[in-house]
Amino acid sequence: MSTGPAGSGPSLPPALEQLVADTLDAADLGGPAAREVGEELRDHLHEALAAGRSIADIAASFGDPARTGARIARARRPDPDPSSPGSAMTFETLVTELRRAVRTLARAPGFAALVILTLALGVGANTAVFTVLDAVLLQPLPYQEPDRLVQMFSRWGDEPSDVSDYLRAPTIRTVSEWDDLFEGFASIYTYREAGRDLIAPGAPPERVVASIVSAGWFETLGVRPALGRTFHPDESTGPGVSGTDPAPRVALLSHALWQRRFGGDPAVIGRTIDLSDESWEVVGVMPAGYTDPLGPRADLWLPQDLRDGGSNHWGNYYLTGVGRMSDGLTLEALQERFDARWAGLVEANPDAGGSVIEFRSLEGEVVGPQRAAMLWILSAAVALVLLSACVNVANLVFARSLARDREVAVRGALGSGRSRLVAHLLSESVVLAAAGGALGLLIGWVGVGALLRLAPEALPTVAEPQLSGRVFLFSLGTTALAVLAFGLAPALRSARTPAAAALRAGGRGGTEGRGLRRVRDGLVVAQVAVALVLVVGAGLLLRSFDTLLDVPLAIHTDDVVTFEVHLPTRRYADGAARHRLHEALGERIDALPEVEASGATSWLPASGRYHSWGVRWNPDGGEDLPDDGWMSSDMRVVTAGYLDALEVTVVRGQSPAEVDPEGEPMAWVNETLAARVFGDVDPIGQRMFAGEAFRRVMGVVADVPHDVRGALSPKTYLLHDQFADNRNWALTWAVRLQPGSDPAAAVESMRSELAGLDPVLVLYRPRSLDGLLATRRAQDRFATTLMGIFAGLALALAVVGTYGVLSGAVARRRREIGIRMALGADPGRVRSMVLRSAAALVATGLILGAVGAWWSGRWISSLLFEVAPADPAAWAIGVTLLAGLGLLAGWLPARRATRVDPARTLGAE
Incomplete structure (x- = not known):
């Protein structure tokens, strides 16, 4: 394409170029003002040509060039009627302005790209976090009338630790x-993850997660199966005695398992499947996406046996209860009526006593108060990132609007009213926000997947976070607010700028006044403030997470792999058979060249409290056990080599590997239990x-925390050799x-050894101990990582904003600086002048x-571990980082200011 005079843009047909030239002559403009007016006139004429109008028609509509030039010349004087409405706005006018905006932005690709990317990051981060927030907190649980669902708890005292979600089968x-x-009202087994080995001809055995629920569970939630039926009442509470008489073996499949293992065949209903050597009849298939509100994501559901007998007595707490309140009842009314009814039950049957029952909203318990607090805190943080992005863009748009004041003045002189000028700007x-919002939606979609991969254990899994209509409307609303935040104020300012002042500014830049400078400086101050809030918050969480990683767990974790082995009761019916299998497996594993030591336990360290039983010691040495004086202790069933495998110290006495298991029943206690039960007695x-029998204490074991935060509780260790008859314990190895060994290869070797002992047993869930501990820290890592990302974005935006404002200020003061340099001003003084401006803004x-960080620090204190909201290190890092980067952002323009060539600057004028 040919072009006209330098800087004049694309050329027009000669006749129209002559109109432009005659108009500029009549306006008596020169220099940059003539070039800009010429570009604006050519844009108008190009639009007319693009609309298909003839040259003659355009020339006739343009009118006398002398009169048009005179109107432009008159614009150099104050506008006598600044409120003149000008031409009316129409839909066609808006479309025209949008097209013009696209062409204008195409001529400034760097500016457009920077604005779009900045907005996209802000909108995208908000979209991703809102998607998760919407799925976890804002959307109701995906069950019928979820506000009527409650969970039952047992309470023993007033402390949070005195509340348990475990109930007794007679209670249910x-x-x-x-x-x-x-x-x-129904129950679900959440005491520990349950499972079965799914065995099918022609396929390897697969360990599947089983959710064990009582009849009425799905009806309580208001969920229907996709195929077949749910459980009948007599499949949970029918005739017979639990533990003695066989219970019905019926199963419901998850939609995913039905598709994966049975090809989605509807004829699966009524078919029997082999689960851990037992035949179970498939009676139903649950809908796609269904998940229990509590417990792990299940592959199938089995009925809970609630009949009297076995473990179903008033002394065993192991079930979780969920109910649907009768219509019209509130939580408070339910509690009041239940308490009265329960008191009568306890009076008639004292065995039902021992704890107080309370109810809570199921929705609140699914998420949990700490998770909810974490998500709201992250949402506030990401909203600050969006605010910082909008502030940064506003500064960019303000700077651009200064350079376009003469263009706006020319449009006003050509007859455009204020509404038309505002629409134009x-x-x-709108174009920038639409592009930034679209890209932000894409970033948000990618970001949701990244959030779920970052720490899936940190989020509830009842509802899968996904982009929806609500999320789309949120992104649309966010983008609209962004338009108003960064676009409207510059547009109104430019539209209100007197045309005469803009045109008289000539080539000296825009017409930024003291008020506008204060606005732009204020925007930078806001960015620095927001960045400090986020950087200090990220620093606090980082310090907290670092402290968490340093918590001594009293075990060896490097180069340790773990896996579970579950023995089917039908083939391993007694303790001797179970012990022989695990003993033989341990011998085979220890013989592998890459193995240093191995052992198994019923529950790994740092996995929470599990299997708490009462223990009692009579100082008189007798076996008389009065009702008072019992202490709760976490029972751990272990093989002889377990403590050695994790290098758990036996403080005094003998280790399990040093004793003869054929002797009398034995026990090991940790230091906490030894101090609380025995006091000063050895x-x-x-x-x-302990463990339903009197046992000789053989040793005292070092305290091993039951969570990654170092919490301690009394523990009793029992040998699997002596306790395998108690029940079919699932052991984790x-x-x-050896250092440097390949864990994957070692696992395959151990899988082969297990198959050599029993080819249908599954080596389940192999993983490193470090990886397992990482899942326990998932929520802390999730919050720390996201806050760090948000702080980094805000920090970058603050630096860019500070640099942009100061760089623009230097550009606008080039003439002043040139004069100072020509008069012999010292370059150091000029640099100091710019740096003082930067220091004032940053300070x-x-x-x-x-102030904001101090307030928000107290808000996020619930997420901190052994770190105070006023932690000096986090504050020092945040302030130093912001101050240093802020001054660096000022140093670059200051350095450029001292390189101004006075001769060229003054000569340009």
């Missing part, structure tokens, strides 16, 4: 019959009641490898940010 049976309080913001050799932002 009794309460499920109180239909004046509940439309449905705002249309660019526990070694004492006989205590911990294998310490003000730091002061305001410190």
Whole structure:
């Protein structure tokens, strides 16, 4: 394409070029003003040509060039009527302005790309976090009338640790019959993950997760199966005695398992499947996407046996209860009526006592208060990132609007009214926001997947976070607010700028006044303040997470792999058979060249409290056990080599590997239990009641925390050799490898050894102990990582904003600086002048940010571990980082200011 005079843009047909030239002559403009007016006139004429109008028609509409030039010349004087409405706005006008905006932005690709990317990052981060927030907190649970669903708890005291979600089977049976309080009441087994080995001809055995629920569970939630039926009442509470008489073996499949293992065949209903050597009849398939509100994501569902007998007595707490309140009941009314009914039950049956029952909203318990707090805190943080992005863009748009004041003045002189001028300027913001919002939606979609991969254990899994209509509307609303935030104010300012002042500015830049400078400086101050809030918050979480990683767990974790082995009761019916299998497996594993030591336990360290039983010691040495004086202790069933495998210290006494398991029943206690039960008495050799029998204390074991935060509780260790008859314990193996060994290859070797003992057993869930501990820290890592990302974005935006404002200020003061340099001003003084401006902005932002960080620090204290909200290290890092980068952003323009060539600067004028 040919072009006209330098800087004049694309050329027009000669006749129209002559109109432009005659108009500029009549306006008596020169220099940059003539070039800009010429470009504006050519844009108008190009639009007319693009609309298909002839040259003659365009020339006739243009009118006398002398009169048009005179109108432009008159614009050099104050506008006598600044409120003149000008031409009317129409839909066609808006479309025209949007097209013009696209062409204008295409001529400034760097500016457009920077604005779009900045907005996209802000909108995208907000979209991703809102998607998760919407799925976890804002959307109701995906069950029928979820506000009527409640969870039952047992309470023993007033402390949070005195509340348990475990209930007794007789409680579930009794309460499920109180239909004046509940439309449905059922239980789910959440004591530990349950599972079965799915065995099918022609396919390798697969360990599947089983959710064990009582009849009425799905009806309580208001969920229907996709195929078949759910459980009948007599499949949970039918005739017979639990543990003695066989219970019905029926199963429901998840939609995913039905598709994966049975090809989605509807004829699966009525078919029998082999689960851990037992035949179960498939009676139903659940809908796609269904997930229990509590417990792990299940592959299939089995009925809970609630019949009397076995473990179903008033002394065993192991079930979780969920009910649907009768229509019209509130949580408070339910609690009041239940308490009265329960008091009567306890009076008639004292065995039902021992704890107080309370109810809570199921929705709140699914998420949990700490998770909810974390998501709201992250949402506030990412909203600050969007605010910082909008502030940064506003500064860019303000700077651009200064350079376009003469263009706006020319449009006003050509007859454009204020509404048309605002629409013209705002249309660019609309185009930029639309592009930034679209890209932000894409970033948000990618970001949701990244969030779920970052820490899936940190989020509830009842509802899968996904982009939806609500999320789209949120992104649209966010983008619209962004338009108003960064586009409207510059547009109104430019439209209100007197045309005469803009045209008289000539080539000296825009017409930025003191008020506008204060606005732009204020925007930078806001960015620095927001950045400090986020950087300090990220620093606090980082310090907290670092402290968490340093918590001594009293075990060896490097080069340790773990896996579970579950033995089917039908083939391993007694303790001797179970012990022989694990003993033989341990011998084979220890013989592998890459293995240093191995052992198994019923529950790994740092996995939470599990299997708490009462223990008692009589100081008189007798076996008389009064009702008072019992202490709760976490029972751990271990093989002889377990403590050695994890290098758990036996403080005094003998280790399990040093004793003869054929002797009398034995036990090991940790230091916490030894101090609380035995006090100043040496526990070694004492006989205590633990694990349903009197046992000789053989050793005191170092305290091993039951969570990654270092919490301690009394623990009792029992040998699997002596306790395997109690029940079919699922053991988790911990294998310490030689340093530098390949864990994957070692796992395959151990899988082969297990198959050599029993080819249908599954080596389940192999993973490193470090990886397992990482899942326990998932929520802390999730919050820390996201806050760090948000702080980094805000920090970058603050630096860019500070640099942009100061760089623009230097550009606008080039003439002043040139004069100072020509008069002999010292370059150091010029640099100091610019740096003082930077320091003033940064210091003000730091002061305001410190106030915000102090307030927000107290808000995020619930996420901190052994770190105070006023932690000096986090604050020092945040302030130093912002101050240093802020001054660096000022140093670059200051350095450029001293390189101004006075001769060229003054000569240009």
